[in-house]
Amino acid sequence: MAQSPATENSGLMAQAVKEALVAAAISFGLFVLYVGIETYQDINNALVWRTRWGLLAIFVVIAAVSRFVVVGFIKPHLDKRKRDKAKAGIPEVSDGKTFFQRNFLKLALVGLLIYPPLSVMLAGTQGSLKYVDNFGIQILIYVMLAWGLNIVVGLAGLLDLGYVAFYAVGAYSYALLSQQFGLSFWVLLPLSGILAAFWGIILGFPVLRLRGDYLAIVTLAFGEIIRLVLINWTDVTRGTFGISGIPKASFFGIWSFDVGADNNFTKAWGLSMSSAYYKIFLFYLILALCMLTAYVTIKLRRMPIGRAWEALREDEIACRSLGINTVTTKLTAFAIGAMIGGFAGAFFATRQGFVSPESFVFLESAVILAIVVLGGMGSLTGIAIAAIVMVGGTEVLREMEFLKHVFGPDFTPELYRMLLFGLAMVVVMVFKPRGFVGSREPTAFLKERKAVSGSFTKEGHG
Amino acid sequence: MEYFVQQLINGLTLGSIYGLIAIGYTMVYGIIGMINFAHGDIFMLGAFAALIVFLILTSFFAGIPVALALLVMLIIAMLMTSLWNWTIERVAYRPLRGSFRLAPLITAIGMSIVLSNFIQVTQGPRNKPIPSLVTDVYHFGNITISLKQIIIIAVTAVLLTIFWYVVNKTPLGRAQRATEQDRKMAALLGVDVDRTISITFIMGAALAAVAGTMYLMYYGVATFNDGFIPGVKAFTAAVLGGIGSLPGAVLGGLLIGLIESLWSAYFTIAYKDVATFALLAFVLIFKPTGILGRPEVEKV
Numbered sequence A: 001m002a003q004s005p006a007t008e009n010s011g012l013m014a015q016a017v018k019e020a021l022v023a024a025a026i027s028f029g030l031f032v033l034y035v036g037i038e039t040y041q042d043i044n045n046a047l048v049w050r051t052r053w054g055l056l057a058i059f060v061v062i063a064a065v066s067r068f069v070v071v072g073f074i075k076p077h078l079d080k081r082k083r084d085k086a087k088a089g090i091p092e093v094s095d096g097k098t099f100f101q102r103n104f105l106k107l108a109l110v111g112l113l114i115y116p117p118l119s120v121m122l123a124g125t126q127g128s129l130k131y132v133d134n135f136g137i138q139i140l141i142y143v144m145l146a147w148g149l150n151i152v153v154g155l156a157g158l159l160d161l162g163y164v165a166f167y168a169v170g171a172y173s174y175a176l177l178s179q180q181f182g183l184s185f186w187v188l189l190p191l192s193g194i195l196a197a198f199w200g201i202i203l204g205f206p207v208l209r210l211r212g213d214y215l216a217i218v219t220l221a222f223g224e225i226i227r228l229v230l231i232n233w234t235d236v237t238r239g240t241f242g243i244s245g246i247p248k249a250s251f252f253g254i255w256s257f258d259v260g261a262d263n264n265f266t267k268a269w270g271l272s273m274s275s276a277y278y279k280i281f282l283f284y285l286i287l288a289l290c291m292l293t294a295y296v297t298i299k300l301r302r303m304p305i306g307r308a309w310e311a312l313r314e315d316e317i318a319c320r321s322l323g324i325n326t327v328t329t330k331l332t333a334f335a336i337g338a339m340i341g342g343f344a345g346a347f348f349a350t351r352q353g354f355v356s357p358e359s360f361v362f363l364e365s366a367v368i369l370a371i372v373v374l375g376g377m378g379s380l381t382g383i384a385i386a387a388i389v390m391v392g393g394t395e396v397l398r399e400m401e402f403l404k405h406v407f408g409p410d411f412t413p414e415l416y417r418m419l420l421f422g423l424a425m426v427v428v429m430v431f432k433p434r435g436f437v438g439s440r441e442p443t444a445f446l447k448e449r450k451a452v453s454g455s456f457t458k459e460g461h462g
Numbered sequence B: 001m002e003y004f005v006q007q008l009i010n011g012l013t014l015g016s017i018y019g020l021i022a023i024g025y026t027m028v029y030g031i032i033g034m035i036n037f038a039h040g041d042i043f044m045l046g047a048f049a050a051l052i053v054f055l056i057l058t059s060f061f062a063g064i065p066v067a068l069a070l071l072v073m074l075i076i077a078m079l080m081t082s083l084w085n086w087t088i089e090r091v092a093y094r095p096l097r098g099s100f101r102l103a104p105l106i107t108a109i110g111m112s113i114v115l116s117n118f119i120q121v122t123q124g125p126r127n128k129p130i131p132s133l134v135t136d137v138y139h140f141g142n143i144t145i146s147l148k149q150i151i152i153i154a155v156t157a158v159l160l161t162i163f164w165y166v167v168n169k170t171p172l173g174r175a176q177r178a179t180e181q182d183r184k185m186a187a188l189l190g191v192d193v194d195r196t197i198s199i200t201f202i203m204g205a206a207l208a209a210v211a212g213t214m215y216l217m218y219y220g221v222a223t224f225n226d227g228f229i230p231g232v233k234a235f236t237a238a239v240l241g242g243i244g245s246l247p248g249a250v251l252g253g254l255l256i257g258l259i260e261s262l263w264s265a266y267f268t269i270a271y272k273d274v275a276t277f278a279l280l281a282f283v284l285i286f287k288p289t290g291i292l293g294r295p296e297v298e299k300v
Helices: A005-031 A053-088 A104-155 A164-181 A185-207 A212-232 A276-302 A304-314 A316-321 A326-352 A362-375 A380-398 A403-407 A413-431 B002-032 B039-060 B066-096 B102-123 B147-169 B171-181 B183-188 B193-219 B228-241 B246-266 B269-286
Strands: A037-041 A047-051 B137-140 B143-146
Touching (some): A037 B102, A047 B039, A104 A276, A104 A326, A104 A362, A164 A185, A164 A362, A185 A212, A185 A326, A212 A362, A212 B228, A212 B269, A276 A304, A276 A326, A276 A380, A304 A326, A316 A326, A362 A380, A362 A413, A362 B102, A413 B102, B002 B039, B002 B143, B002 B147, B002 B171, B002 B193, B002 B228, B002 B246, B039 B066, B039 B102, B039 B193, B039 B228, B066 B102, B102 B228, B147 B171, B147 B193, B171 B183, B171 B193, B183 B193, B228 B246, B246 B269
Antiparallel strands (some): A037 A047, B137 B143
């Protein structure tokens, strides 16, 4: 500490410049082939190449400058703050929550309930379609799927990489049964859930003995098997063409949303023809399904089976020695998780009116798992926030028309959607490895319920 | 019989490629216990590097000997993927070491999405075909063996020998095995653990680049999402052989290659992947740690 601040500062700058140069060299190496050279097909369909040195230079400069800023300014600032905090001693934890914090869940629910009428009021009947359908319903489907997977991964600690298989089972159950037998949505919704739960048990049996990453690969394989069967069993599933013309859900059989029907909703209420009403109905439907999922999860956590799940996650050997039947515990976790996936699948089918194997690729499983982990496994609020950020964020990118004015008319923001999604996954995990909500509410406590840090919960071996 | 032998050779070729990728999975798993989901995309980057180098070479040196071209493609692809995998480990995995188990898995899946979309954005979404590099074919009775297949099997055999030597006979390999057994103890005994892990990632990436180049040579086409299916198959191979075991990875790769080609030959090609995955589930029911995997010891 004998150095004067001036020399310390110049030393820091020299280091920052050095690291920036290293970053430039590395990024040059990384991008020289893939960015610096573009391959494309010429008129004769032969593959040729041209250089893009300008773009490469931009990449390298961005890497160097950001490294310089991080090493020279951000890191010393963070270190200083950490040192100041350490000097100041342990900060007092203030227990007084603001009104907003105390009533966060109630406010969120009220917000969701008034969301569709609000968007109709602000954007008009047709204009509300985008907000209710693309944002509202899309995000809520992922919330429901992630909450379903949360039971398997977050509570029971079983790593499932093929969750989308149950989603597919639910969607195809509804699509096929409604077309072949003309059953209504309200009959098929529970049936899809039961069928998916059945498949969850079928998957559960062989993997009971497997742990950790062996379980991960078998569930992944299971997801792929379901998808491949959907593609290849063309007699039943029509293969990659998918099934179209799936009937719409009705308002509990009272009003129909089919255009030609006598008891059409808009006719019955004397409204102008628009698909917005159906979407609003679907919004409330998926919201109700989500609430049901949350209610079931919260209730189950306080019941013996939920406690057994969490015990299984914490320590399987201790669980067995205390007489918990690990077979039924694991199977129920798979079955209930799968059932929720099945409900979401049936809803997805009726919302899209079309299902094809394209919708049930591994990437979907990965996205759902990412939402569960990014939200902080086991925390329902955190998972909902993660779904809003990740799914909503990528949906917003679709809407960014103004970027076309910045980058020229050829610029398509959709192309960068998944790229940014992947980057966000990496960045969030590196900076918040415990997810958005890092605290857990215990269900068993002495006298006083205290939220504990997520670091104290384990993630299970199975 | 001849048909069977023919399919055996085809399966062996495919299995060699899977085996080379599977080693990368199994080594990384062995040393830090994480599934490197981005490894399949590293393989794809290798194939693209080879493709781009091939285009540059043929446009500058039109009459270049094929062997030399292949060698240059291999070396540059290996350098490229090594640099990428090293950087990815530094940026996305190292900060999470010692964090909980699912965090690096999620960053790995994120990296996988980033890599395939990066190539889609920079090189375009279309298939990239290249003219056939090696066209020689040999006939033994009714059995046809192409020079491509011989090159793939020979290169795999040579690389595996080198690799086996490095892991079992050199100080570097000893450091790797020590890190695998007990990271903390290895560090206390003077092994530079961070460096060893980095080198493991580089070695896995180099082998994936070889697999990528061979894949490009064999099929003559590369796409941005080529990493996923071979990656999943190679991962399946690693698990089938017993994840963490190097001979297991090769064995699993060959097994999967054989099943795939024999199933497509005798049954229907549509369900060949279903057969592969079903076999995996079946083997794991009876041997939950794979064919050559060590049984996991549970400690209280």
